[in-house]
Amino acid sequence: MTTTDIIDGPDTARAKSKGTEKTASLYRMAMPGHLCPFGLKSKSMLERKGYEVDDNLLTTREEVDAFQAAHDVKTTPIAFIDGEQIGGYTDLKKHFGYRVLGKDDTTYTPIIAIFGSTALMALAVVLNLYAGFPALTFLMWFFAISMVALAIQKLQDVEAFVNGFLGYDLLARRYVPYGYAYPxxxxxxxxxxxxLIGTGSALIWLVAPVGIFIGTIGAVSVIKAVYIEKRDLKCACVGGGSNVPLGVISLSENLIMAGMGIWMLGMWLSA
Structure with a gap:
């Protein structure tokens, strides 16, 4: 492809995407210092959908600028299908019926990924260390590992977590440093x-009260914000900037922490 081909404009690009077979024209950035990931993802999606892709690489800044000016677009990649300009990667996803999250849309995908992974880790621990399958022990491992995984999510960007946490946590709103300490x-x-699972150690008295304390405050905060005040908020349980809605997931996280603490203390006292 030459620079002239790029400047020819959208009519040329549309024409190249027409034919008796499923054909698509794709224009994507592939400069020596930058290979556009969205261009590769667009090409892969088109191929998975059965299209023969006329793959046009924009290898210099001049070619990128010329293409954008000729087609009146601000970004690349740009795909054409059956003579129609579809757009970039997100536009292709919409074209093929995939869900595209908007800024205010919610999703439970992060929670499903975390809890699915921690359940498998807990299963691996129990199968490796215990005879049979003690269900209560599995649950204890699952809850404890999940707490660690959720803490890691928050610790990736504590400032972003605190920004979201201050929207609903009662103690953090009165004493901001608590928000930074929470993860x-x-x-x-x-x-x-x-x-300490299964050890019967008195060190449980150092650990369990922490879970009970933060879990109880968190649960009360979620109940007040969501179920009493009816506020529509995003949950900071998987870190700042997530699209997980505040509600049953965050409430469950806090009840589990408090419940784990009470459970372990009860087991120690009954031993």
Whole structure:
């Protein structure tokens, strides 16, 4: 492809995407210092959908600028199907019927990924360390590992987590440093519970109260914000900037933390 082909404009691009077979024209950035990931994803999607792709690489800044000017677009890649300009990767997803999340849309995908992974880890631990399948022990491992995984999500960007947390947590809104301490407290409680499951150690008295404290405050905060005040908020349970809605997931997280603490103390006292 020459620079002249690029400047020819959208009519040329549309014509190249027409034919008796499923054909698509794709224009994507592939410069020496930058290979556009969305261009590769667009090409892969088109091929998976059965299209023969006329793949046009924009290898210099001049070619990119010329293409954008000729087609009146601000970004690349741009795909054409059956003579129609579809657009970039997100536009292709919409064209093929995939769900595209908007800024205010919600999703439970992060929670499903985390809890699915932690359940498998707990299963691996129980099958490796215990005879048979003690269901209660599996649940304890699952809850403890989940607490650690959720704490890691928050610790990736504590500032972003705190920004979301301050929207609903009652204690953090009165004492902001608690918001910064929360991920570390959750990590401490989760790791501590993992270390003490089944040991009967008195160190449970150092760990369990932390889970009970932060879990109880969190649960009360979610109940007040969501179920009493009816506020529509995003949950900071998987870190800042997530699209997980505040509600049953965050409430469950906090009840599990508090419940784990009470459970472990009860088991120690009954031993």
């Amino acid at each position: 570390f407290l959750e990590l401490f409680a989760g790791v501590g519970m993992m270390a």
